[in-house]
Amino acid sequence: MAHTPYPQSYYAASANPVPERPELNGEVETDVCIVGAGYTGLSTAIALLENGFKVVIVEAAKVGFGASGRNGGQIVNSYSRDIDVIERSVGAKQAKLLGDMAFEGGRIIRERIAKYNIQCDLKDGGVFAANTPKHMKHLEAQKKLWERYGHTQLELMDEKRIREVVNTDLYVGGMLDMSGGHIHPLNLALGEAAAVESLGGVIHEQSPATRIDRGANPVVHTPKGRVKAKFVVVAGNAYLGNLLPELSAKSMPCGTQVITTEPLSDEVAQSLLPQDYCVEDCNYLLDYYRLSGDKRLIFGGGVVYGARDPSNIEAIIRPKMLKTFPQLKNVKIDYAWTGNFLLTLSRLPQVGRLGDNIYYSQGCSGHGVTYTHLAGKVLGEALRGQAERFDAFADLPHYPFPGGQLFRVPFTAIGAWYYSLRDKFGI
Numbered sequence: 001m002a003h004t005p006y007p008q009s010y011y012a013a014s015a016n017p018v019p020e021r022p023e024l025n026g027e028v029e030t031d032v033c034i035v036g037a038g039y040t041g042l043s044t045a046i047a048l049l050e051n052g053f054k055v056v057i058v059e060a061a062k063v064g065f066g067a068s069g070r071n072g073g074q075i076v077n078s079y080s081r082d083i084d085v086i087e088r089s090v091g092a093k094q095a096k097l098l099g100d101m102a103f104e105g106g107r108i109i110r111e112r113i114a115k116y117n118i119q120c121d122l123k124d125g126g127v128f129a130a131n132t133p134k135h136m137k138h139l140e141a142q143k144k145l146w147e148r149y150g151h152t153q154l155e156l157m158d159e160k161r162i163r164e165v166v167n168t169d170l171y172v173g174g175m176l177d178m179s180g181g182h183i184h185p186l187n188l189a190l191g192e193a194a195a196v197e198s199l200g201g202v203i204h205e206q207s208p209a210t211r212i213d214r215g216a217n218p219v220v221h222t223p224k225g226r227v228k229a230k231f232v233v234v235a236g237n238a239y240l241g242n243l244l245p246e247l248s249a250k251s252m253p254c255g256t257q258v259i260t261t262e263p264l265s266d267e268v269a270q271s272l273l274p275q276d277y278c279v280e281d282c283n284y285l286l287d288y289y290r291l292s293g294d295k296r297l298i299f300g301g302g303v304v305y306g307a308r309d310p311s312n313i314e315a316i317i318r319p320k321m322l323k324t325f326p327q328l329k330n331v332k333i334d335y336a337w338t339g340n341f342l343l344t345l346s347r348l349p350q351v352g353r354l355g356d357n358i359y360y361s362q363g364c365s366g367h368g369v370t371y372t373h374l375a376g377k378v379l380g381e382a383l384r385g386q387a388e389r390f391d392a393f394a395d396l397p398h399y400p401f402p403g404g405q406l407f408r409v410p411f412t413a414i415g416a417w418y419y420s421l422r423d424k425f426g427i
């Protein structure tokens with residue numbers, strides 16, 4: 001069986017110690033078998049173990065191998081489509097439950113970091129940057145919307161104020177969320193894996209689930225072993241492939257790319273982002289960036305529908321970075337990598353149950369660092385028989401991509417091209 005290492009990235013190069021976790025060999029029995037050791041799987045495991053369940057995780061590669069170990073590290077609250085979209089598509093009770101939960105993921109992350117003493121460079125403060133007056137109007141409406149659900153720690157920033165926190169002339173204003181922030185994403189995943197093990201959970205790496213036998217007593221098969229469980233939680237997200245065709249039918253893996261500069265001097269780093277907040281802009285195809293713990297600029301952007309790996313990532317992302325910070329034109333790029341997230345047509349996550357005992361959560365469509373932590377808690381509640389919050393997610397309507405498996409990539413790319421043109425011209 002091939003050993004799948006971490007892709008080369010700044011995160012892999014600066015990871016805390018990574019213990020080897022053995023491949024599954026033979027048969028084991030447990031209460032819950034979780035497929036995938038990203039944030040969804042790890043967060044679910046912690047929620048279950050803290051409540052007395054026995055848990056075994058099978059991971060195809062390594063803890064945090066997927067998006068959870070490669071992302072921009074931005075703690076962004078709420079969902080990829082906002083609560084107003086939810087309000088329009090579901091009833092008031094369901095919208096209220098989902099709206100109340102929209103900022104919970106960030107709190108869960110901070111609780112876990114504190115409780116399990118996870119070293120992952122946590123910094124508070126996230127900025128949504130408006131490129132156009134239309135974006136600014138959107139942020140003003142979003143602030144009002146979030147405040148209706150009790151999320152009141154937000155500050156609108158005019159053109160002068162945003163320059164105090166982001167030293168670029170690209171923006172007309174923005175919104176600061178002090179309950180947002182940033183982390184070293186792989187070190188968060190590794191810390192959570194250590195928490196799983198400290199609670200008695202078992203993680204098998206290099207152990208892809210190749211088949212799941214459904215029924216009263218589900219069995220998860222891997223190349224050299226199998227796990228008999230009362231429940232299975234599927235948390236493979238964009239890396240799941242076709243293990244469960246029901247899950248791949250309504251979602252599409254997409255790639256997004258990240259570059260990391262060489263370490264900047266304290267003076268330069270401070271001049272770019274004086275308060276060390278993270279930033280994402282409001283474009284349909286958005287740019288996101290922040291400083292690392294050792295003062296590099298980590299800059300991401302772009303979307304590749306269908307998740308093909310671009311051959312020259314630096315050539316795609318560096319121009320975006322220089323448009324934002326032309327002062328970095330002589331700075332070297334030390335790392336460039338790609339990672340996959342899972343897009344749904346509504347951009348809202350897909351959560352549910354197949355039969356009585358196979359649960360899943362996937363498709364947070366780009367903003368998943370906070371959502372996946374919330375999802376783990378909500379899945380844990382559902383397995384304990386408290387399904388009200390789980391049902392609020394599970395009842396969200398979802399549709400297949402137009403064009404089916406064959407044409408969903410070009411159709412979605414055309415849609416995105418249309419929306420990015422609107423952003424470009426501010427309409």
Ligand SMILES: Cc1cc2nc3c(=O)[nH]c(=O)nc-3n(C[C@H](O)[C@H](O)[C@H](O)COP(=O)(O)OP(=O)(O)OC[C@H]3O[C@@H](n4cnc5c(N)ncnc54)[C@H](O)[C@@H]3O)c2cc1C
Pocket residue numbers: 035036037038039040041058059060061062063064065066067068069070071072073074075076207208209210235236237238239240241243255256257258288300338339340341362364365366367368369370372
């Ligand atoms: C480059 C990039 C930048 C991003 N930036 C941000 C950001 O700044 N802020 C934000 O909120 N969100 C961001 N996201 C999204 C966020 O990272 C994801 O939504 C989130 O990490 C998904 O977590 P997950 O656990 O569901 O999936 P993943 O982290 O992808 O984990 C899935 C795991 O399942 C494993 N797996 C798959 N199939 C199997 C199988 N058959 N058997 C066993 N294991 C299996 C995989 O190996 C993988 O480890 C970004 C995503 C990417 C790709």
